[in-house]
Amino acid sequence: MNLALVWFRRDLRLSDNPALTAALAQGFRPVPVYIHAPVDEGDWPAGAASRVWLAGSLTALAADLDARGSGLVLRQGDTLTELLNLIDATGARALFWNRRYEPAVARADARIEAALRARGLHVEPHNAALLAEPWTVATGAGGPYRVFTPFWRAMRQRLADLAAPLPAPTRLPALPDTVDVQPLAALGLEPPPHEPRWHAGFRHFWTPGEDSAWARFQVFLEHGLDGYAESRDFPDRDSSSRLSPHLHFGEISVRRMVAAVLARDSVMAGQGSERFLAELGWREFSYHLLHHFPDTPETNLNPRFDGFPWAEPEPARLRAWQTGRTGVPIVDAGMRQLWASGWMHNRVRMIVASFLCKNLRYHWLHGARWFWDTLVDADLANNTQGWQWSAGTGADAAPYFRVFNPALQAARFDPDGAYIRRWLPELASVPTRHLAEPWQRPDLLARHAPDYPQQPIVDLKASRDAALAAYAGCR
Numbered sequence: 001m002n003l004a005l006v007w008f009r010r011d012l013r014l015s016d017n018p019a020l021t022a023a024l025a026q027g028f029r030p031v032p033v034y035i036h037a038p039v040d041e042g043d044w045p046a047g048a049a050s051r052v053w054l055a056g057s058l059t060a061l062a063a064d065l066d067a068r069g070s071g072l073v074l075r076q077g078d079t080l081t082e083l084l085n086l087i088d089a090t091g092a093r094a095l096f097w098n099r100r101y102e103p104a105v106a107r108a109d110a111r112i113e114a115a116l117r118a119r120g121l122h123v124e125p126h127n128a129a130l131l132a133e134p135w136t137v138a139t140g141a142g143g144p145y146r147v148f149t150p151f152w153r154a155m156r157q158r159l160a161d162l163a164a165p166l167p168a169p170t171r172l173p174a175l176p177d178t179v180d181v182q183p184l185a186a187l188g189l190e191p192p193p194h195e196p197r198w199h200a201g202f203r204h205f206w207t208p209g210e211d212s213a214w215a216r217f218q219v220f221l222e223h224g225l226d227g228y229a230e231s232r233d234f235p236d237r238d239s240s241s242r243l244s245p246h247l248h249f250g251e252i253s254v255r256r257m258v259a260a261v262l263a264r265d266s267v268m269a270g271q272g273s274e275r276f277l278a279e280l281g282w283r284e285f286s287y288h289l290l291h292h293f294p295d296t297p298e299t300n301l302n303p304r305f306d307g308f309p310w311a312e313p314e315p316a317r318l319r320a321w322q323t324g325r326t327g328v329p330i331v332d333a334g335m336r337q338l339w340a341s342g343w344m345h346n347r348v349r350m351i352v353a354s355f356l357c358k359n360l361r362y363h364w365l366h367g368a369r370w371f372w373d374t375l376v377d378a379d380l381a382n383n384t385q386g387w388q389w390s391a392g393t394g395a396d397a398a399p400y401f402r403v404f405n406p407a408l409q410a411a412r413f414d415p416d417g418a419y420i421r422r423w424l425p426e427l428a429s430v431p432t433r434h435l436a437e438p439w440q441r442p443d444l445l446a447r448h449a450p451d452y453p454q455q456p457i458v459d460l461k462a463s464r465d466a467a468l469a470a471y472a473g474c475r
Protein backbone atom coordinates (compact mmCIF):
# COMPACT_ATOMS: atom_id res chain seq x y z
CA MET A 1 0.00 0.00 0.00
CA ASN A 2 1.48 3.39 -1.01
CA LEU A 3 1.96 5.94 1.71
CA ALA A 4 0.77 9.54 1.64
CA LEU A 5 1.46 12.36 4.04
CA VAL A 6 -1.70 14.08 5.24
CA TRP A 7 -0.54 17.48 6.39
CA PHE A 8 -2.85 18.84 9.11
CA ARG A 9 -3.05 22.63 9.54
CA ARG A 10 -6.15 24.65 10.47
CA ASP A 11 -8.24 21.52 9.94
CA LEU A 12 -7.63 19.74 13.25
CA ARG A 13 -10.45 17.23 12.91
CA LEU A 14 -11.24 13.86 11.37
CA SER A 15 -14.83 14.41 10.23
CA ASP A 16 -15.45 16.30 7.01
CA ASN A 17 -11.74 16.47 6.37
CA PRO A 18 -11.42 16.42 2.55
CA ALA A 19 -7.63 15.90 2.49
CA LEU A 20 -7.76 12.86 4.78
CA THR A 21 -10.80 11.43 3.00
CA ALA A 22 -9.19 11.88 -0.43
CA ALA A 23 -5.98 10.13 0.64
CA LEU A 24 -7.98 7.15 1.92
CA ALA A 25 -10.30 7.10 -1.09
CA GLN A 26 -7.29 6.91 -3.43
CA GLY A 27 -6.00 3.88 -1.56
CA PHE A 28 -3.12 5.53 0.29
CA ARG A 29 -1.97 4.66 3.77
CA PRO A 30 -2.11 8.10 5.43
CA VAL A 31 0.64 9.45 7.65
CA PRO A 32 -0.89 12.36 9.61
CA VAL A 33 1.59 15.19 10.16
CA TYR A 34 1.54 18.58 11.87
CA ILE A 35 4.45 21.01 11.38
CA HIS A 36 4.89 24.01 13.64
CA ALA A 37 6.45 26.66 11.35
CA PRO A 38 5.84 30.21 12.64
CA VAL A 39 8.11 31.60 9.91
CA ASP A 40 5.54 30.61 7.27
CA GLU A 41 3.03 32.98 8.88
CA GLY A 42 4.97 36.13 7.91
CA ASP A 43 4.27 39.02 10.29
CA TRP A 44 1.44 37.16 11.99
CA PRO A 45 2.80 34.04 13.71
CA ALA A 46 0.28 32.64 16.21
CA GLY A 47 -0.02 34.74 19.37
CA ALA A 48 0.41 33.48 22.91
CA ALA A 49 -3.25 32.59 23.56
CA SER A 50 -3.59 30.87 20.19
CA ARG A 51 -0.54 28.73 20.87
CA VAL A 52 -2.05 27.55 24.14
CA TRP A 53 -5.22 26.56 22.30
CA LEU A 54 -3.20 24.90 19.55
CA ALA A 55 -1.42 22.71 22.12
CA GLY A 56 -4.79 21.51 23.43
CA SER A 57 -6.14 20.98 19.94
CA LEU A 58 -3.13 18.92 18.80
CA THR A 59 -3.39 16.81 21.96
CA ALA A 60 -7.03 16.07 21.16
CA LEU A 61 -6.30 15.31 17.49
CA ALA A 62 -3.43 12.99 18.42
CA ALA A 63 -5.73 11.12 20.83
CA ASP A 64 -8.43 10.79 18.15
CA LEU A 65 -5.88 9.44 15.65
CA ASP A 66 -4.42 7.05 18.26
CA ALA A 67 -7.89 5.74 19.04
CA ARG A 68 -8.31 4.80 15.36
CA GLY A 69 -5.01 2.99 15.19
CA SER A 70 -2.86 5.79 13.72
CA GLY A 71 -1.08 8.73 15.37
CA LEU A 72 0.04 12.31 14.78
CA VAL A 73 3.61 12.97 13.66
CA LEU A 74 4.78 16.31 15.07
CA ARG A 75 7.59 18.37 13.60
CA GLN A 76 8.85 21.92 13.80
CA GLY A 77 11.15 24.00 11.63
CA ASP A 78 11.18 24.73 7.94
CA THR A 79 8.06 23.18 6.44
CA LEU A 80 9.52 22.06 3.12
CA THR A 81 12.59 20.54 4.80
CA GLU A 82 10.44 18.67 7.29
CA LEU A 83 8.09 17.40 4.60
CA LEU A 84 11.04 16.23 2.50
CA ASN A 85 12.59 14.46 5.50
CA LEU A 86 9.32 12.68 6.16
CA ILE A 87 8.92 11.76 2.50
CA ASP A 88 12.42 10.24 2.58
CA ALA A 89 11.76 8.44 5.87
CA THR A 90 8.42 6.96 4.80
CA GLY A 91 8.77 6.65 1.04
CA ALA A 92 5.49 8.58 0.72
CA ARG A 93 4.33 9.11 -2.86
CA ALA A 94 1.75 11.81 -2.23
CA LEU A 95 0.90 14.77 -0.05
CA PHE A 96 -2.65 15.83 0.79
CA TRP A 97 -3.55 19.03 2.63
CA ASN A 98 -6.36 21.48 3.23
CA ARG A 99 -5.70 25.04 2.12
CA ARG A 100 -5.02 28.07 4.23
CA TYR A 101 -5.79 31.59 3.04
CA GLU A 102 -3.50 33.91 5.00
CA PRO A 103 -1.42 35.67 2.33
CA ALA A 104 2.03 34.69 3.68
CA VAL A 105 0.94 31.09 4.24
CA ALA A 106 -0.65 30.85 0.80
CA ARG A 107 2.63 32.07 -0.74
CA ALA A 108 4.61 29.49 1.26
CA ASP A 109 2.14 26.79 0.16
CA ALA A 110 2.64 27.70 -3.48
CA ARG A 111 6.42 27.31 -3.10
CA ILE A 112 6.03 23.97 -1.32
CA GLU A 113 3.58 22.68 -3.91
CA ALA A 114 5.90 23.62 -6.78
CA ALA A 115 8.96 22.07 -5.10
CA LEU A 116 7.22 18.78 -4.36
CA ARG A 117 5.62 18.48 -7.78
CA ALA A 118 9.05 19.07 -9.28
CA ARG A 119 10.18 15.97 -7.39
CA GLY A 120 7.39 13.98 -8.96
CA LEU A 121 5.21 13.82 -5.87
CA HIS A 122 1.43 13.75 -6.19
CA VAL A 123 0.23 16.91 -4.37
CA GLU A 124 -3.45 17.53 -3.65
CA PRO A 125 -4.74 20.65 -1.84
CA HIS A 126 -8.41 20.73 -0.73
CA ASN A 127 -10.84 23.15 0.90
CA ALA A 128 -11.84 22.28 4.45
CA ALA A 129 -12.33 25.77 5.88
CA LEU A 130 -14.75 27.70 3.68
CA LEU A 131 -18.15 27.31 2.09
CA ALA A 132 -16.65 28.43 -1.23
CA GLU A 133 -13.16 29.18 -2.40
CA PRO A 134 -12.72 32.98 -2.42
CA TRP A 135 -11.80 33.06 -6.10
CA THR A 136 -15.09 31.39 -7.09
CA VAL A 137 -17.31 34.20 -5.77
CA ALA A 138 -17.43 37.36 -7.89
CA THR A 139 -19.66 40.35 -8.53
CA GLY A 140 -21.55 40.73 -11.81
CA ALA A 141 -18.59 42.76 -13.06
CA GLY A 142 -16.25 39.89 -12.21
CA GLY A 143 -14.44 41.49 -9.27
CA PRO A 144 -14.40 40.77 -5.56
CA TYR A 145 -17.22 41.89 -3.30
CA ARG A 146 -16.61 44.81 -0.92
CA VAL A 147 -20.10 44.95 0.55
CA PHE A 148 -21.46 42.18 2.71
CA THR A 149 -25.15 42.12 1.72
CA PRO A 150 -24.72 41.30 -1.99
CA PHE A 151 -21.85 38.94 -1.13
CA TRP A 152 -24.07 37.01 1.25
CA ARG A 153 -27.03 37.05 -1.14
CA ALA A 154 -24.82 35.30 -3.70
CA MET A 155 -23.37 32.87 -1.14
CA ARG A 156 -26.69 32.12 0.57
CA GLN A 157 -28.10 30.75 -2.69
CA ARG A 158 -25.30 28.23 -2.86
CA LEU A 159 -25.86 26.72 0.57
CA ALA A 160 -28.53 24.24 -0.48
CA ASP A 161 -26.10 22.79 -3.05
CA LEU A 162 -23.14 22.26 -0.73
CA ALA A 163 -21.68 18.77 -0.96
CA ALA A 164 -22.67 16.51 1.94
CA PRO A 165 -20.15 16.52 4.81
CA LEU A 166 -17.70 13.62 4.80
CA PRO A 167 -17.80 11.07 7.63
CA ALA A 168 -14.77 10.51 9.89
CA PRO A 169 -12.90 7.25 9.25
CA THR A 170 -13.57 4.67 11.95
CA ARG A 171 -10.17 2.92 11.61
CA LEU A 172 -6.86 4.09 10.20
CA PRO A 173 -3.72 2.15 9.25
CA ALA A 174 -0.86 2.30 11.76
CA LEU A 175 2.02 4.73 11.31
CA PRO A 176 5.12 3.27 9.62
CA ASP A 177 7.93 2.24 12.01
CA THR A 178 10.32 4.58 10.22
CA VAL A 179 8.89 7.77 11.80
CA ASP A 180 8.82 8.88 15.40
CA VAL A 181 5.93 11.08 16.48
CA GLN A 182 7.96 13.45 18.75
CA PRO A 183 6.46 14.96 21.91
CA LEU A 184 4.19 18.00 21.83
CA ALA A 185 6.39 19.80 24.36
CA ALA A 186 9.14 19.99 21.69
CA LEU A 187 6.98 22.50 19.79
CA GLY A 188 7.23 25.01 22.66
CA LEU A 189 3.63 26.16 22.26
CA GLU A 190 2.80 26.74 25.91
CA PRO A 191 4.66 29.18 28.17
CA PRO A 192 7.53 27.47 30.02
CA PRO A 193 6.77 26.43 33.63
CA HIS A 194 8.81 29.27 35.17
CA GLU A 195 6.70 31.95 33.43
CA PRO A 196 3.45 33.38 34.88
CA ARG A 197 0.48 31.02 34.36
CA TRP A 198 -1.66 33.72 32.69
CA HIS A 199 -3.53 31.05 30.78
CA ALA A 200 -4.34 28.92 33.83
CA GLY A 201 -7.98 30.07 33.82
CA PHE A 202 -8.63 29.16 30.16
CA ARG A 203 -9.57 25.60 31.06
CA HIS A 204 -12.60 26.89 33.00
CA PHE A 205 -13.96 28.27 29.75
CA TRP A 206 -12.75 25.97 27.03
CA THR A 207 -11.91 22.43 26.01
CA PRO A 208 -10.13 22.38 22.64
CA GLY A 209 -10.71 19.50 20.24
CA GLU A 210 -13.19 18.09 17.76
CA ASP A 211 -15.44 16.28 20.26
CA SER A 212 -15.77 19.34 22.42
CA ALA A 213 -16.47 21.56 19.38
CA TRP A 214 -19.22 19.28 18.16
CA ALA A 215 -20.72 18.96 21.65
CA ARG A 216 -20.77 22.75 22.01
CA PHE A 217 -22.46 23.09 18.63
CA GLN A 218 -25.11 20.51 19.57
CA VAL A 219 -25.94 22.40 22.74
CA PHE A 220 -26.16 25.63 20.75
CA LEU A 221 -28.45 24.05 18.14
CA GLU A 222 -30.70 22.68 20.86
CA HIS A 223 -30.80 25.64 23.24
CA GLY A 224 -29.22 28.70 21.62
CA LEU A 225 -30.23 28.97 17.98
CA ASP A 226 -33.90 29.92 18.44
CA GLY A 227 -33.14 32.91 20.63
CA TYR A 228 -29.89 33.83 18.86
CA ALA A 229 -31.21 36.78 16.81
CA GLU A 230 -32.66 38.54 19.87
CA SER A 231 -30.00 37.65 22.42
CA ARG A 232 -26.70 37.63 20.60
CA ASP A 233 -25.93 41.28 21.37
CA PHE A 234 -26.26 40.92 25.14
CA PRO A 235 -22.84 40.02 26.49
CA ASP A 236 -23.95 38.48 29.78
CA ARG A 237 -26.43 36.05 28.22
CA ASP A 238 -23.99 33.49 26.87
CA SER A 239 -26.22 33.34 23.80
CA SER A 240 -23.77 33.18 20.93
CA SER A 241 -22.23 29.84 19.98
CA ARG A 242 -18.68 30.51 21.23
CA LEU A 243 -17.44 28.33 18.44
CA SER A 244 -14.94 30.87 17.09
CA PRO A 245 -11.74 29.20 18.37
CA HIS A 246 -13.03 25.78 17.29
CA LEU A 247 -13.80 27.20 13.84
CA HIS A 248 -10.46 28.96 13.61
CA PHE A 249 -8.52 25.76 14.25
CA GLY A 250 -10.81 23.75 12.02
CA GLU A 251 -11.96 21.48 14.84
CA ILE A 252 -15.43 21.83 13.40
CA SER A 253 -16.40 22.10 9.74
CA VAL A 254 -18.42 25.15 8.73
CA ARG A 255 -19.97 23.06 5.97
CA ARG A 256 -21.14 20.50 8.50
CA MET A 257 -22.54 23.29 10.70
CA VAL A 258 -24.48 24.77 7.80
CA ALA A 259 -25.84 21.34 6.84
CA ALA A 260 -27.01 20.79 10.43
CA VAL A 261 -28.71 24.21 10.62
CA LEU A 262 -30.46 23.68 7.27
CA ALA A 263 -31.55 20.16 8.25
CA ARG A 264 -32.96 21.46 11.52
CA ASP A 265 -34.74 24.28 9.71
CA SER A 266 -36.46 21.83 7.38
CA VAL A 267 -38.33 20.45 10.40
CA MET A 268 -38.60 23.52 12.62
CA ALA A 269 -37.67 26.81 10.97
CA GLY A 270 -36.56 29.33 13.56
CA GLN A 271 -35.66 33.00 13.35
CA GLY A 272 -32.20 32.44 14.74
CA SER A 273 -31.06 30.29 11.85
CA GLU A 274 -30.81 32.96 9.17
CA ARG A 275 -29.03 35.28 11.54
CA PHE A 276 -26.56 32.60 12.57
CA LEU A 277 -25.92 31.59 8.95
CA ALA A 278 -25.27 35.26 8.17
CA GLU A 279 -22.61 35.42 10.91
CA LEU A 280 -20.93 32.42 9.34
CA GLY A 281 -21.30 34.50 6.19
CA TRP A 282 -19.30 37.33 7.80
CA ARG A 283 -16.53 34.83 8.44
CA GLU A 284 -16.69 33.79 4.80
CA PHE A 285 -16.71 37.46 3.69
CA SER A 286 -13.64 38.15 5.84
CA TYR A 287 -11.74 35.36 4.06
CA HIS A 288 -12.95 36.66 0.70
CA LEU A 289 -11.55 40.11 1.57
CA LEU A 290 -8.26 38.74 2.90
CA HIS A 291 -7.73 36.72 -0.26
CA HIS A 292 -8.54 39.57 -2.65
CA PHE A 293 -6.92 42.35 -0.60
CA PRO A 294 -3.88 40.60 0.90
CA ASP A 295 -2.31 43.80 2.26
CA THR A 296 -5.24 44.63 4.53
CA PRO A 297 -3.83 43.08 7.74
CA GLU A 298 -1.59 46.17 7.80
CA THR A 299 -3.09 48.72 5.41
CA ASN A 300 -6.48 50.40 5.17
CA LEU A 301 -8.83 48.71 2.74
CA ASN A 302 -10.24 52.16 2.07
CA PRO A 303 -7.27 54.37 1.04
CA ARG A 304 -9.31 57.49 1.85
CA PHE A 305 -8.11 57.02 5.44
CA ASP A 306 -4.41 56.75 4.62
CA GLY A 307 -3.87 60.36 5.67
CA PHE A 308 -6.00 60.07 8.81
CA PRO A 309 -4.32 61.85 11.77
CA TRP A 310 -4.02 58.95 14.21
CA ALA A 311 -2.67 60.00 17.61
CA GLU A 312 0.73 58.78 18.77
CA PRO A 313 -0.15 56.25 21.52
CA GLU A 314 0.75 57.25 25.05
CA PRO A 315 2.12 54.05 26.61
CA ALA A 316 0.19 54.52 29.89
CA ARG A 317 -3.11 55.00 28.08
CA LEU A 318 -2.54 52.08 25.75
CA ARG A 319 -1.66 49.96 28.76
CA ALA A 320 -4.84 51.12 30.53
CA TRP A 321 -6.88 49.95 27.53
CA GLN A 322 -5.04 46.61 27.37
CA THR A 323 -5.42 45.87 31.07
CA GLY A 324 -8.98 47.10 31.55
CA ARG A 325 -8.18 50.25 33.53
CA THR A 326 -9.64 53.00 31.31
CA GLY A 327 -12.29 54.00 33.84
CA VAL A 328 -15.09 53.18 31.34
CA PRO A 329 -16.66 50.03 32.80
CA ILE A 330 -17.99 48.33 29.66
CA VAL A 331 -14.59 48.77 27.97
CA ASP A 332 -12.71 47.51 31.01
CA ALA A 333 -15.07 44.56 31.50
CA GLY A 334 -14.42 43.47 27.91
CA MET A 335 -10.66 43.78 28.19
CA ARG A 336 -10.68 41.78 31.43
CA GLN A 337 -12.88 39.09 29.90
CA LEU A 338 -10.33 38.88 27.10
CA TRP A 339 -7.41 38.53 29.50
CA ALA A 340 -9.11 35.96 31.73
CA SER A 341 -10.72 33.78 29.08
CA GLY A 342 -8.95 34.53 25.78
CA TRP A 343 -12.28 35.60 24.25
CA MET A 344 -14.58 38.60 24.20
CA HIS A 345 -18.21 39.00 23.25
CA ASN A 346 -18.73 40.46 19.75
CA ARG A 347 -20.72 43.51 20.88
CA VAL A 348 -18.01 44.35 23.41
CA ARG A 349 -15.26 43.82 20.80
CA MET A 350 -16.95 46.55 18.77
CA ILE A 351 -17.19 48.84 21.81
CA VAL A 352 -13.55 48.45 22.89
CA ALA A 353 -12.40 48.85 19.29
CA SER A 354 -14.41 52.04 18.83
CA PHE A 355 -12.97 53.37 22.09
CA LEU A 356 -9.40 52.68 20.94
CA CYS A 357 -9.77 53.95 17.38
CA LYS A 358 -12.18 56.84 17.89
CA ASN A 359 -11.95 58.08 21.48
CA LEU A 360 -8.21 57.50 21.86
CA ARG A 361 -7.70 57.82 18.10
CA TYR A 362 -5.01 55.14 18.07
CA HIS A 363 -4.40 53.29 14.82
CA TRP A 364 -6.49 50.12 14.60
CA LEU A 365 -3.30 48.04 14.26
CA HIS A 366 -2.53 48.67 17.96
CA GLY A 367 -5.79 46.95 18.79
CA ALA A 368 -5.45 44.25 16.16
CA ARG A 369 -1.99 43.30 17.49
CA TRP A 370 -3.19 43.11 21.09
CA PHE A 371 -6.17 40.96 20.10
CA TRP A 372 -3.83 38.81 18.04
CA ASP A 373 -1.78 37.93 21.09
CA THR A 374 -4.62 37.52 23.57
CA LEU A 375 -7.53 35.93 21.69
CA VAL A 376 -7.82 32.16 21.51
CA ASP A 377 -9.81 32.71 18.31
CA ALA A 378 -7.29 35.18 16.80
CA ASP A 379 -7.89 34.80 13.09
CA LEU A 380 -6.17 36.96 10.50
CA ALA A 381 -9.25 37.23 8.27
CA ASN A 382 -11.83 37.93 11.00
CA ASN A 383 -9.56 40.09 13.12
CA THR A 384 -8.51 42.27 10.20
CA GLN A 385 -12.08 42.68 9.03
CA GLY A 386 -13.33 43.33 12.60
CA TRP A 387 -10.75 46.03 13.27
CA GLN A 388 -11.07 47.72 9.90
CA TRP A 389 -14.85 47.64 10.20
CA SER A 390 -14.68 49.18 13.67
CA ALA A 391 -12.18 51.85 12.63
CA GLY A 392 -14.29 52.75 9.61
CA THR A 393 -11.44 51.98 7.21
CA GLY A 394 -12.69 48.62 5.94
CA ALA A 395 -15.21 47.09 3.58
CA ASP A 396 -18.81 47.87 4.38
CA ALA A 397 -17.43 49.45 7.55
CA ALA A 398 -19.17 51.23 10.37
CA PRO A 399 -19.31 54.82 9.12
CA TYR A 400 -16.50 56.72 10.74
CA PHE A 401 -18.90 59.31 12.14
CA ARG A 402 -20.77 56.63 14.09
CA VAL A 403 -18.77 56.75 17.32
CA PHE A 404 -20.09 54.29 19.89
CA ASN A 405 -20.97 55.94 23.16
CA PRO A 406 -19.76 53.25 25.58
CA ALA A 407 -22.06 54.39 28.39
CA LEU A 408 -25.15 54.18 26.17
CA GLN A 409 -23.98 50.82 24.80
CA ALA A 410 -23.62 49.51 28.35
CA ALA A 411 -27.03 50.81 29.39
CA ARG A 412 -28.62 49.18 26.35
CA PHE A 413 -26.83 45.84 26.14
CA ASP A 414 -25.96 45.26 29.80
CA PRO A 415 -29.02 46.88 31.37
CA ASP A 416 -28.74 45.21 34.77
CA GLY A 417 -24.94 45.46 34.82
CA ALA A 418 -24.43 41.70 35.12
CA TYR A 419 -21.61 41.66 32.57
CA ILE A 420 -19.79 44.62 34.09
CA ARG A 421 -20.10 43.21 37.60
CA ARG A 422 -18.89 39.81 36.49
CA TRP A 423 -15.63 41.09 35.03
CA LEU A 424 -15.12 44.10 37.30
CA PRO A 425 -15.89 42.74 40.76
CA GLU A 426 -14.57 45.96 42.30
CA LEU A 427 -17.69 47.69 40.92
CA ALA A 428 -20.07 45.06 42.33
CA SER A 429 -21.73 47.36 44.84
CA VAL A 430 -22.09 50.42 42.58
CA PRO A 431 -25.85 50.93 42.04
CA THR A 432 -26.95 49.70 38.60
CA ARG A 433 -28.15 53.09 37.38
CA HIS A 434 -24.64 54.51 37.84
CA LEU A 435 -22.70 51.52 36.60
CA ALA A 436 -22.40 52.58 32.96
CA GLU A 437 -20.78 55.94 33.78
CA PRO A 438 -19.80 55.87 37.46
CA TRP A 439 -17.55 58.94 37.10
CA GLN A 440 -20.73 61.04 37.00
CA ARG A 441 -21.09 60.23 40.72
CA PRO A 442 -17.57 60.68 42.12
CA ASP A 443 -18.84 60.41 45.71
CA LEU A 444 -20.37 56.98 45.08
CA LEU A 445 -17.41 55.76 43.04
CA ALA A 446 -14.92 56.77 45.73
CA ARG A 447 -16.97 55.00 48.37
CA HIS A 448 -17.83 51.80 46.49
CA ALA A 449 -14.75 51.33 44.32
CA PRO A 450 -11.80 53.39 45.57
CA ASP A 451 -9.33 51.26 43.58
CA TYR A 452 -11.09 51.68 40.24
CA PRO A 453 -10.01 54.68 38.05
CA GLN A 454 -12.07 57.61 39.26
CA GLN A 455 -12.18 59.31 35.86
CA PRO A 456 -12.05 57.92 32.30
CA ILE A 457 -8.61 58.23 30.73
CA VAL A 458 -10.17 60.34 28.00
CA ASP A 459 -13.11 62.73 27.95
CA LEU A 460 -15.71 60.87 25.91
CA LYS A 461 -17.45 63.90 24.45
CA ALA A 462 -14.35 65.95 23.63
CA SER A 463 -12.60 62.94 22.08
CA ARG A 464 -15.69 62.13 20.04
CA ASP A 465 -15.77 65.68 18.68
CA ALA A 466 -12.04 65.52 17.89
CA ALA A 467 -12.53 62.24 16.03
CA LEU A 468 -15.36 63.71 13.99
CA ALA A 469 -13.25 66.74 13.12
CA ALA A 470 -10.41 64.46 12.02
CA TYR A 471 -12.87 62.48 9.91
CA ALA A 472 -14.15 65.62 8.26
CA GLY A 473 -10.57 66.28 7.16
CA CYS A 474 -10.46 62.92 5.32
CA ARG A 475 -13.65 63.31 3.32
Ligand SMILES: Cc1cc2nc3c(=O)[nH]c(=O)nc-3n(C[C@H](O)[C@H](O)[C@H](O)COP(=O)(O)OP(=O)(O)OC[C@H]3O[C@@H](n4cnc5c(N)ncnc54)[C@H](O)[C@@H]3O)c2cc1C
Nearest residue numbers: 240241242243244279282283346349377378379382383386
Ligand atom coordinates in the same frame (compact mmCIF):
# COMPACT_ATOMS: atom_id res chain seq x y z
C1 LIG B 1 -12.49 44.28 16.59
C2 LIG B 1 -12.95 42.87 16.29
C3 LIG B 1 -12.02 41.84 16.21
C4 LIG B 1 -12.43 40.52 15.95
N1 LIG B 1 -11.50 39.52 15.88
C5 LIG B 1 -11.89 38.25 15.61
C6 LIG B 1 -10.94 37.20 15.54
O1 LIG B 1 -9.72 37.39 15.66
N2 LIG B 1 -11.40 35.93 15.32
C7 LIG B 1 -12.74 35.68 15.13
O2 LIG B 1 -13.10 34.51 14.94
N3 LIG B 1 -13.65 36.66 15.17
C8 LIG B 1 -13.28 37.93 15.40
N4 LIG B 1 -14.22 38.92 15.46
C9 LIG B 1 -15.61 38.61 15.08
C10 LIG B 1 -16.55 38.20 16.23
O3 LIG B 1 -16.45 39.09 17.30
C11 LIG B 1 -16.29 36.78 16.74
O4 LIG B 1 -16.23 35.87 15.66
C12 LIG B 1 -17.42 36.31 17.66
O5 LIG B 1 -17.52 37.17 18.77
C13 LIG B 1 -17.12 34.90 18.14
O6 LIG B 1 -18.10 34.49 19.04
P1 LIG B 1 -19.08 33.29 18.70
O7 LIG B 1 -18.32 32.13 18.20
O8 LIG B 1 -19.95 33.09 19.89
O9 LIG B 1 -19.93 33.92 17.50
P2 LIG B 1 -21.35 33.56 16.92
O10 LIG B 1 -22.19 34.77 17.05
O11 LIG B 1 -21.89 32.31 17.50
O12 LIG B 1 -21.06 33.37 15.37
C14 LIG B 1 -20.68 32.11 14.81
C15 LIG B 1 -19.37 32.23 14.06
O13 LIG B 1 -19.51 33.16 12.99
C16 LIG B 1 -18.28 33.87 12.82
N5 LIG B 1 -18.52 35.30 13.07
C17 LIG B 1 -19.43 35.84 13.91
N6 LIG B 1 -19.37 37.19 13.84
C18 LIG B 1 -18.39 37.50 12.97
C19 LIG B 1 -17.86 38.72 12.47
N7 LIG B 1 -18.34 39.92 12.84
N8 LIG B 1 -16.85 38.67 11.58
C20 LIG B 1 -16.36 37.48 11.16
N9 LIG B 1 -16.83 36.29 11.59
C21 LIG B 1 -17.84 36.30 12.48
C22 LIG B 1 -17.29 33.33 13.85
O14 LIG B 1 -16.53 32.32 13.22
C23 LIG B 1 -18.21 32.76 14.90
O15 LIG B 1 -17.64 31.73 15.66
C24 LIG B 1 -13.81 40.25 15.73
C25 LIG B 1 -14.75 41.30 15.81
C26 LIG B 1 -14.32 42.59 16.10
C27 LIG B 1 -15.34 43.70 16.19
